[in-house]
Amino acid sequence: MSYIQGYDPETLREVVDPRQCQERLEEIGGQRSLPALLERVWLLKVLDRLDEALTVAEDAVRQARMAGTRKDLLRARILHATILQFRGAYDAAAAEITTCAAEAEGQDWPAIAAFAYQHRGKVHYDARDYDAARSDFKRALFLRQGAGAPEDQLQSTLLAVDAAERRAAEASIAV
Template sequence: MSYIKGYDPETLREIIDPHQCRDRLDEIGEQRSLPALLERVWLLKVLGRLDDALVLSEQSVRVARMAGTRKDLLRARILHATVEQSRGAYAAAEHELTTCVEEAEGQGWSAIAAFAAQHRGKVHFDAGDFPLARDDFKRALFLRQEAGASDGQLESTLLAIDAADRRRAYAAIAG
């Protein structure tokens, strides 16, 4: 079941049903498996419980480092960076996502590299750097196409490119 109902075209944030997400969070409870930790982090983040999400995301990175695969660790680090982004720590999020993009591309993991590039684009978008955001979204689109991504993933990336173009044009007119 997908908890993402779409993406806000102005903020690029996930559109979710908060009640459904809270129910799922209660259902997961205190499970300690890495997939459960990562899901809990994401749910806490989209519900706006950023302090709890940060603590749990740091724990999920430690668990992935000790007991997961390199791909698991990258996914945990990307999620941690998105929590940092939501907290407004753009420099920290951008740095972490850059290292994740580089590592994933170096390993030939296009889908993970695309995921990290898409989120790095969102960091730039939130920070108001629309040309860099667009560059990252275009990179994510290329990587997603290379990885054979679903239509939904491609559509979310195209939406992000369009949003960055609109914001960049607006900033040029306003500036």
């Protein structure tokens, strides 16, 4: 079940039903499996409970490092970086995601690389570097198209490209 109802066209953040997310968070409870930890991080993030999200994200990265696959670790690190992004630590988030994107591309894991570029684009977008955001979103789109990604992923990336182009144009007019 997807908790994402869409994306805010201005912030590019997920639009969710907070009640539904809170209920799911309660269902997961204290489960310690890596998928449960990752889901809990995301739910805490969209509920704007960033301190808790950061703690759980750090646990998820540790668990993925000790018992997960390399793909699991990359996913956990990217999610951790999104918490840093939401807390305003754009440079740290971008640096973390950059290393994840490079490893994913080096291993020829286009879906994970696209996930990384999409999120690094969002970091740049929040930091108001719209040209870098647009470049990352376009890279994510290219990788997703090549990997045969589902339509909802392609649409979210197209929305992000449009938003970055719109913001870049507005910024150039304001100068």
